[in-house]
Amino acid sequence: MIEVENLTHRYGERLALRNVSFEVKAGEIFGLLGPNGGGKSTLFRILSTMMVPTEGKITLAGYDVVREAAAVRRQVGVVFQTQSLDKALTVEENLRAQGHLHGLSGAVLRERMGAAMERLGLLDRRKDLVETLSGGLKRRVEIAKALLHRPRVLLMDEASTGLDPAARLDVSRHVELLREQDGVTILLTTHILEEAGRCDRLVLLHEGRMVAEGSPKQLRERIGGDVVVLEAADSPALAAGIQEKFGLAAHAQNGAVRVEIPNGHRFIAEVVEAFPGAIESVGLHKPTLEDVFVKETGASIE
Ligand code: ADP
Numbered sequence: 001m002i003e004v005e006n007l008t009h010r011y012g013e014r015l016a017l018r019n020v021s022f023e024v025k026a027g028e029i030f031g032l033l034g035p036n037g038g039g040k041s042t043l044f045r046i047l048s049t050m051m052v053p054t055e056g057k058i059t060l061a062g063y064d065v066v067r068e069a070a071a072v073r074r075q076v077g078v079v080f081q082t083q084s085l086d087k088a089l090t091v092e093e094n095l096r097a098q099g100h101l102h103g104l105s106g107a108v109l110r111e112r113m114g115a116a117m118e119r120l121g122l123l124d125r126r127k128d129l130v131e132t133l134s135g136g137l138k139r140r141v142e143i144a145k146a147l148l149h150r151p152r153v154l155l156m157d158e159a160s161t162g163l164d165p166a167a168r169l170d171v172s173r174h175v176e177l178l179r180e181q182d183g184v185t186i187l188l189t190t191h192i193l194e195e196a197g198r199c200d201r202l203v204l205l206h207e208g209r210m211v212a213e214g215s216p217k218q219l220r221e222r223i224g225g226d227v228v229v230l231e232a233a234d235s236p237a238l239a240a241g242i243q244e245k246f247g248l249a250a251h252a253q254n255g256a257v258r259v260e261i262p263n264g265h266r267f268i269a270e271v272v273e274a275f276p277g278a279i280e281s282v283g284l285h286k287p288t289l290e291d292v293f294v295k296e297t298g299a300s301i302e
């Protein structure tokens with residue numbers, strides 16, 4: 001449904017995307033995960049035809065996003081990071097105004113509004129002023145608004161930023177419903193690991209580069225075994241010591257050292273013995289997407 005080939009983007013001298021290529025299949029929920037400055041919004045702006053890339057090519061539903069921008073716009077619904085609702089209007093009034101922008105009116109518009117509100121669970125809030133809605137409900141109105149022209153693809157830039165975990169989960173569930181019931185393809189950007197973990201597939205973006213691609217499960221399986229986290233007063237020294245003594249890659253970060261290792265519990269016993277007094281606390285967990293990111297980049301996402 002979306003093919004991104006060798007995409008590069010520069011803002012003047014600054015390189016925001018470097019040779020990014022990936023494919024989103026029809027009906028997928030696809031995530032771009034990365035820390036601030038990773039290039040997510042840049043890619044989002046190019047996909048939504050707001051900006052022309054410096055180099056590379058994207059097709060969406062078979063249309064070229066640069067040469068056939070008008071056709072692409074008919075196929076995509078766009079939810080921006082900053083809110084775009086008029087708070088002094090009701091849910092329904094916001095949707096009607098958007099429908100008029102798409103040239104919809106009368107019975108067709110009423111039917112589209114009803115369908116979008118139903119899908120997002122907004123029918124009983126239709127007469128409420130947007131300013132009275134919770135953050136999660138407002139996001140759902142934004143999504144309903146993006147769907148009025150019945151796009152096949154929904155693009156969302158950090159749609160769950162600023163929401164609490166319960167509201168994020170609620171938005172994710174509605175997005176899943178859209179995919180299930182209407183077959184909408186979804187591409188979202190996020191820096192929230194838990195939200196990324198609910199996508200079918202992900203691309204990890206760091207400083208404009210793709211550092212990994214796959215399902216959350218495939219990505220976590222890149223790390224064999226366990227992740228051991230050791231807190232130490234001098235974490236760089238401990239990391240160096242572990243590399244020397246055990247021949248393991250150890251990352252020092254924020255006062256702690258991370259080591260990936262099968263049978264982490266055995267390693268813990270050995271490392272505590274090998275560096276008496278140096279380790280202040282010990283933790284062991286199964287690999288997370290954060291661990292994958294740290295492994296690939298040495299940096300942290302959140
Ligand atoms: P993200 O959305 O992942 O935080 P962005 O795509 O916003 O990343 O930014 C990627 C890089 O491009 C950053 O280094 C950012 O400072 C830079 N950048 C983003 N927008 C602009 C702009 N309009 N002009 C110049 N540089 C920009």
Ligand code: MG
Nearest residue numbers: 040041042158
């Ligand atoms: Mg952004």
